[in-house]
Amino acid sequence: MKSKTNDLWKKEISRRDMLKISGVGILGATAALSGVGSAARAIGFDFFDDDDTADNKIDFYGKHQPGIATPPPSHVYFASLSVLIHSESELRDLFKDWTPIADRLMNGEMLEGPVGNARPPADTGESSGLDASNLTLTFGAGPSLFEKLGIKHKKPDELADLPHFPGDQIDPAYSGGDLCIQACADDPQVAFHAVRNLVRAASGKVRLKWTQAGFLPARKSGKPGETPRNLFAFKDGSVNTDPSNDKEMNKVVWVRPGDSAGWLTNGTFLAVRRIQMHLETWDRTALKDQEKTFGRHRDSGAPLGKKKEFDSVDLEEKDISGNPVIPADSHMALARQAKESIFRRGYSYSDGLVAETGAYDAGLLFISFQKHPKQFIAIQNALGRADKLNEYITHRGSALFACFPGIRKGGYIGESLFASI
Amino acid sequence: MKSKTNDLWKKEISRRDMLKISGVGILGATAALSGVGSAARAIGFDFFDDDDTADNKIDFYGKHQPGIATPPPSHVYFASLSVLIHSESELRDLFKDWTPIADRLMNGEMLEGPVGNARPPADTGESSGLDASNLTLTFGAGPSLFEKLGIKHKKPDELADLPHFPGDQIDPAYSGGDLCIQACADDPQVAFHAVRNLVRAASGKVRLKWTQAGFLPARKSGKPGETPRNLFAFKDGSVNTDPSNDKEMNKVVWVRPGDSAGWLTNGTFLAVRRIQMHLETWDRTALKDQEKTFGRHRDSGAPLGKKKEFDSVDLEEKDISGNPVIPADSHMALARQAKESIFRRGYSYSDGLVAETGAYDAGLLFISFQKHPKQFIAIQNALGRADKLNEYITHRGSALFACFPGIRKGGYIGESLFASI
Numbered sequence: 001m002k003s004k005t006n007d008l009w010k011k012e013i014s015r016r017d018m019l020k021i022s023g024v025g026i027l028g029a030t031a032a033l034s035g036v037g038s039a040a041r042a043i044g045f046d047f048f049d050d051d052d053t054a055d056n057k058i059d060f061y062g063k064h065q066p067g068i069a070t071p072p073p074s075h076v077y078f079a080s081l082s083v084l085i086h087s088e089s090e091l092r093d094l095f096k097d098w099t100p101i102a103d104r105l106m107n108g109e110m111l112e113g114p115v116g117n118a119r120p121p122a123d124t125g126e127s128s129g130l131d132a133s134n135l136t137l138t139f140g141a142g143p144s145l146f147e148k149l150g151i152k153h154k155k156p157d158e159l160a161d162l163p164h165f166p167g168d169q170i171d172p173a174y175s176g177g178d179l180c181i182q183a184c185a186d187d188p189q190v191a192f193h194a195v196r197n198l199v200r201a202a203s204g205k206v207r208l209k210w211t212q213a214g215f216l217p218a219r220k221s222g223k224p225g226e227t228p229r230n231l232f233a234f235k236d237g238s239v240n241t242d243p244s245n246d247k248e249m250n251k252v253v254w255v256r257p258g259d260s261a262g263w264l265t266n267g268t269f270l271a272v273r274r275i276q277m278h279l280e281t282w283d284r285t286a287l288k289d290q291e292k293t294f295g296r297h298r299d300s301g302a303p304l305g306k307k308k309e310f311d312s313v314d315l316e317e318k319d320i321s322g323n324p325v326i327p328a329d330s331h332m333a334l335a336r337q338a339k340e341s342i343f344r345r346g347y348s349y350s351d352g353l354v355a356e357t358g359a360y361d362a363g364l365l366f367i368s369f370q371k372h373p374k375q376f377i378a379i380q381n382a383l384g385r386a387d388k389l390n391e392y393i394t395h396r397g398s399a400l401f402a403c404f405p406g407i408r409k410g411g412y413i414g415e416s417l418f419a420s421i
Numbered sequence: 422m423k424s425k426t427n428d429l430w431k432k433e434i435s436r437r438d439m440l441k442i443s444g445v446g447i448l449g450a451t452a453a454l455s456g457v458g459s460a461a462r463a464i465g466f467d468f469f470d471d472d473d474t475a476d477n478k479i480d481f482y483g484k485h486q487p488g489i490a491t492p493p494p495s496h497v498y499f500a501s502l503s504v505l506i507h508s509e510s511e512l513r514d515l516f517k518d519w520t521p522i523a524d525r526l527m528n529g530e531m532l533e534g535p536v537g538n539a540r541p542p543a544d545t546g547e548s549s550g551l552d553a554s555n556l557t558l559t560f561g562a563g564p565s566l567f568e569k570l571g572i573k574h575k576k577p578d579e580l581a582d583l584p585h586f587p588g589d590q591i592d593p594a595y596s597g598g599d600l601c602i603q604a605c606a607d608d609p610q611v612a613f614h615a616v617r618n619l620v621r622a623a624s625g626k627v628r629l630k631w632t633q634a635g636f637l638p639a640r641k642s643g644k645p646g647e648t649p650r651n652l653f654a655f656k657d658g659s660v661n662t663d664p665s666n667d668k669e670m671n672k673v674v675w676v677r678p679g680d681s682a683g684w685l686t687n688g689t690f691l692a693v694r695r696i697q698m699h700l701e702t703w704d705r706t707a708l709k710d711q712e713k714t715f716g717r718h719r720d721s722g723a724p725l726g727k728k729k730e731f732d733s734v735d736l737e738e739k740d741i742s743g744n745p746v747i748p749a750d751s752h753m754a755l756a757r758q759a760k761e762s763i764f765r766r767g768y769s770y771s772d773g774l775v776a777e778t779g780a781y782d783a784g785l786l787f788i789s790f791q792k793h794p795k796q797f798i799a800i801q802n803a804l805g806r807a808d809k810l811n812e813y814i815t816h817r818g819s820a821l822f823a824c825f826p827g828i829r830k831g832g833y834i835g836e837s838l839f840a841s842i
Binding site for chain 1 (some may be wrong): 477495497498506537538539540541542545546547548549550551552554594607608609610611612618621628629630631632633634636637639640641643645647648651652653654700704705706707708709711712719721744769771772774776781783
């Protein structure tokens, strides 16, 4: 894919030294080793480097779907859908209907349809007058889809509900789904509008199962070069798979021929977790315990014992008492044990209060992309067992989707899935 | 108040013709007459006129509180609090504690406190590295506060729970409160951070009762001069009280000597309503019925039968069949019947789905300021009885607060309330 946005990544990376570390943990301040010499960079590296000359449009068509390797805008509206259709051909028709709509939405154009004030408007209209706001739309299929449509033979074996991890308290109201749409944009109204209009265009064919809005700091309010902070105030995404490095993306993110079902080549798996962060408890915790929990210094983002965010991590380093400088049960140390890499795109959320407790219903909408779900599962298993962070977080929602390869011009969403109809 | 931001209003108004109409309805596309010759303008008039040279700071100190007459940033985090204290002097101490914190927050500065990594950090830290983002903090007192503190004699008579309006389906989980903090900012993380740190600084003295996040279109994604649209896609705020017109603000918004309790002079009353908008039903409604519901054209925002958003409204005009061009049961026509004016600051919200129905839990966090609650009550009574819009909306949350006058440098929040302690 040669989108403007991928060029932005490359421009950024050329301005900075590459880091000789790879992979990330769930709350992003940690790294898992995926092998000697692999290179990674911060997904948030130039999060705040707002390019005012751009037209704020991202290509819908390409080798890979947008919203994966493209830089994360400030807002997400994530939607999990149930299908009401029963056959593969109906799904194909739906995806054919959605394709030009998604393209128009990502171009910041209003949807068109039969004209006349005796009809409902073709476009719900709340984004009228707004620009494309770097909208990306990313489509995926959940394991239940294949059963509902009677095409279980097409389901990759690895596309299965995520296992129960230690400490999970999963709420069905934020879990699973036959299809997903990840809508990311710099304007929450644009992201919401996109999902609303796609779902509306599929009336009678899909219904919303669950949705979650999320945010990152506004690009305008931070400084170029800074990594955005999560609601625990730790820099989130100091290390991540490098989206501008094709070799690394092929190794970690993109399904290659022979990796999975053939139709998923150039696609990826999306894991999503709604992780409540117990802010009240965190806010009563001493700074040194917060830092030992992550394995990093809060203000600088540096690994414990180091000065700068991108200083190298040494898990063997001992303090004068002989104890590890980075505790073995820290989020960073545990995530690295899994020796797996993922590519993450996390957003904070804040949804009012939990009715039963009055606590903030706030936290992280964790999203990661990987070529095989086992990459995420290995990391989450390592974290779930012993992560100090588990005192402060609870996983409340969970889903896994296979994200189709990119859409070719003249083609349609998920086309390769239907090659044999 | 001579804040930078009020100057911005004045700059804007000087570039445009003033309108000879006044007052607004609940969903903002309507106007109520407050008398011949009164002048109003669109609160959203230059919503998208982003001033990149500004330092994104708004004065905390002044004659009036910020967040009322200052232009609305793109995000709100509204918090209703219960007090856990029992005396007026404890409340005064709390307000004295909050005052320098609020000032620092609005300056984009981190909170300071005892240093040391054996303590929790003084600032929760998630806004570290972000600028002030035009943060405003607005404080108010609900009717229940005065009973809890044993100071009912200080409660203005008109500060009472809002009445039940026709069609109300009020959920206690989004209603009432002893105190409120309205935090508005261009960055949702900055607004959330402000409330979180104020509540944390008052640990054991207040607890959150309910909160609601909301958004407007991002300033960057729209065009200067355009009025933002609500989730029904209608321009929201085409007419409103003119915040740059002191005479009008004194007439509609600011409590003047003799209007209410003396301590509230230069303050105002804040009415807040969480209004669910039934998007699915709306999206199935013909454009002409949508337009008759509001009394305006959707795309242009013009009154029905007119061409431009700011064309004058003529409720007497008839079509060739002799029917009113603007239906008598339209939101606009009904709101004008009340012959009252308010000053509104509305935000859209989108909180996932309603558990029972799977419908969007989305709509409008309606906030209005007025010198007497009867202004809002008269309009809402007129709307509640017959508004065509009521087929498409349900009021789910409700609260009323008396917002203190502005804070003088060297003084503290709510100082006038304690003058007689």
